[in-house]
Amino acid sequence: MNEKVDSQLIVIFGASGDLTGRKLIPSLYELHKRDLLPEKLCVMGAARTEYTDEEFRNIQRENLEHSQKGKELKPGDIDAFLEHICYVSFDSGKSSDYYKLKDRITEKQTALNLPDKVMYYLATPPQMYDLIPQYLQENGMNVAATPEGWRRVIIEKPFGTSLETARALNKKLMSIFDEKEIYRIDHYLGKETVQNILVLRFSNGIFEPLWNRNYVDSVEIKVSETLGVENRGKYYEGSGAMRDMIQNHLMQLMGFIAMESPAVFEAEPLRDEIVKVFRSLRPYKSAEIDLNVVRGQYEGYRQEPQVSPTSTTETYVAMKFFIDNWRWGGVPFYLSTGKKLDEKKSEIVINFKSTPNQLFSGQCSGTSCNKLTIAIQPNEGISLQFGLKMPGAGFEVKQVSMDFKYESLSKVYLPDAYERLLLDAMLGDSTLYARSDALEASWKFIDPILAHWKESGDQNLYPYTPGTKGPKERKPLKVLPRPCICYSKQQIE
Numbered sequence: 430m431n432e433k434v435d436s437q438l439i440v441i442f443g444a445s446g447d448l449t450g451r452k453l454i455p456s457l458y459e460l461h462k463r464d465l466l467p468e469k470l471c472v473m474g475a476a477r478t479e480y481t482d483e484e485f486r487n488i489q490r491e492n493l494e495h496s497q498k499g500k501e502l503k504p505g506d507i508d509a510f511l512e513h514i515c516y517v518s519f520d521s522g523k524s525s526d527y528y529k530l531k532d533r534i535t536e537k538q539t540a541l542n543l544p545d546k547v548m549y550y551l552a553t554p555p556q557m558y559d560l561i562p563q564y565l566q567e568n569g570m571n572v573a574a575t576p577e578g579w580r581r582v583i584i585e586k587p588f589g590t591s592l593e594t595a596r597a598l599n600k601k602l603m604s605i606f607d608e609k610e611i612y613r614i615d616h617y618l619g620k621e622t623v624q625n626i627l628v629l630r631f632s633n634g635i636f637e638p639l640w641n642r643n644y645v646d647s648v649e650i651k652v653s654e655t656l657g658v659e660n661r662g663k664y665y666e667g668s669g670a671m672r673d674m675i676q677n678h679l680m681q682l683m684g685f686i687a688m689e690s691p692a693v694f695e696a697e698p699l700r701d702e703i704v705k706v707f708r709s710l711r712p713y714k715s716a717e718i719d720l721n722v723v724r725g726q727y728e729g730y731r732q733e734p735q736v737s738p739t740s741t742t743e744t745y746v747a748m749k750f751f752i753d754n755w756r757w758g759g760v761p762f763y764l765s766t767g768k769k770l771d772e773k774k775s776e777i778v779i780n781f782k783s784t785p786n787q788l789f790s791g792q793c794s795g796t797s798c799n800k801l802t803i804a805i806q807p808n809e810g811i812s813l814q815f816g817l818k819m820p821g822a823g824f825e826v827k828q829v830s831m832d833f834k835y836e837s838l839s840k841v842y843l844p845d846a847y848e849r850l851l852l853d854a855m856l857g858d859s860t861l862y863a864r865s866d867a868l869e870a871s872w873k874f875i876d877p878i879l880a881h882w883k884e885s886g887d888q889n890l891y892p893y894t895p896g897t898k899g900p901k902e903r904k905p906l907k908v909l910p911r912p913c914i915c916y917s918k919q920q921i922e
């Protein structure tokens with residue numbers, strides 16, 4: 430039991446869906462296993478599908494047995510956790526139906542002697558993200574009845590589909606809840622390796638002096654996936670890789686890499702620094718977009734279920750841009766992501782500039798011998814590459830690396846992103862959640878690209894073969910190795 434977490438009731442809207450069964454309930458169970466849940470907790474699933482409490486628990490038991498395969502389990506532990514769970518069937522799209530939810534919350538709060546602390550988790554289709562808060566307000570459920578009580582709301586992604594819609598959603602949410610009660614989730618910020626970017630940068634004196642335009646040649650942020658859109662064709666058609674991945678996950682990663690150190694490690698100072706980075710992004714002029722942003726679509730995407738046979742939705746994006754501030758002026762940032770690529774891998778590479786004069790012939794790849802690679806997944810870790818002499822005669826340089834692997838911390842448990850983020854929200858800590866102004870600033874940067882693509886139709890939408898690295902047209906954006914200016918052994922001889 431975690432004494433720092435308030436006893437509370439969590440309502441999960443959309444509880445009959447994929448996210449609840451695959452991520453939310455398993456993450457809450459992991460917190461239970463690690464004794465991190467509060468003394469008293471009720472997790473109330475809410476959706477239209479008719480289930481009794483028992484039926485809903487049985488579904489979640491199956492989900493948990495599946496997610497726990499191969500892990501250590503205490504007998505009876507899943508059942509002990511499931512006692513926290515109940516279910517209410519009602520239509521969250523009808524204000525007049527909310528009395529069912531309200532009554533069930535009151536019933537549980539009374540039966541379990543819970544304080545009036547309620548968190549709403551919106552795991553529904555995004556078109557419900559403004560309606561549910563509105564109906565909660567209409568039914569007097571957006572404010573606590575006692576001064577010690579609270580209400581919080583977690584909103585899943587996608588948060589809007591454009592600057593205009595994100596602004597409208599922010600406005601609506603902020604008219605119903607306080608900003609400090611709103612948690613906009615981006616699960617990439619819950620990943621251990623992503624949080625470690627901050628610790629790596631701000632707790633080590635050796636990296637920070639190099640972390641700027643004087644020493645960094647370029648920054649690459651790459652998230653590649655091997656799966657296609659699977660059963661999410663309908664959602665993906667309205668989204669595409671730019672809205673699904675770049676606008677949120679990759680932009681947040683870039684924010685952590687590019688931000689200044691906050692004065693203190695607290696939610697607002699940290700999020701202030703992220704928003705400054707997003708506001709410093711150099712906007713593209715329309716003639717620059719096709720030269721700097723490449724989009725692709727995997728062959729076979731148009732035949733996926735619920736995808737239009739003439740779809741122009743991008744499943745791959747690679748882009749190059751600049752951050753116009755004192756730290757990063759002139760340093761290109763390269764972001765890329767795609768589905769059905771050759772590997773599942775998320776990583777960040779900081780390419781450092783080469784030495785001003787190269788004395789040795791060598792085999793360093795990229796712009797110089799020095800790269801810092803942050804492997805977000807899989808094989809989570811951090812490695813620093815540099816050149817060293819090959820043993821023997823002459824001075825042949827080879828690129829070697831010093832590696833830290835999370836697996837070497839053998840006893841340390843690596844939590845899933847949702848575990849960390851759910852626990853933070855239960856604790857009232859929004860440091861790893863996106864703030865309204867940052868979201869709007871990132872949409873402001875992305876919007877013109879989406880508008881340009883909309884106008885272009887399928888022009889400059891490049892097909893690529895599944896299992897490859899993406900369309901060949903991505904190549905001009907790639908970080909190119911600088912030619913080695915040193916004398917080769919042969920030239921010396």
Ligand SMILES: NC(=O)C1=CN([C@@H]2O[C@H](COP(=O)(O)OP(=O)(O)OC[C@H]3O[C@@H](n4cnc5c(N)ncnc54)[C@H](OP(=O)(O)O)[C@@H]3O)[C@@H](O)[C@H]2O)C=CC1
Nearest residue numbers: 443445446447448449476477478552553554555585586587
């Ligand atoms: N699945 C994932 O891995 C991820 C999901 N997300 C986001 O989380 C949210 C939920 O995703 P996911 O669980 O996959 O979605 P699902 O479609 O699997 O589930 C959503 C649930 O919402 C309920 N619902 C309520 N109102 C409506 C409505 N008007 N139309 C359709 N369904 C409704 C449905 O239950 P019922 O019919 O019983 O009411 C449904 O089970 C989405 O916004 C998604 O973008 C974000 C990141 C990852």
Ligand SMILES: O=C1O[C@H](COP(=O)(O)O)[C@@H](O)[C@H](O)[C@H]1O
Nearest residue numbers: 586616652654673674678775806
């Ligand atoms: O939010 C999303 O993220 C996943 C990728 O997440 P990861 O943790 O597996 O890297 C992506 O597949 C999905 O399309 C997107 O909606």
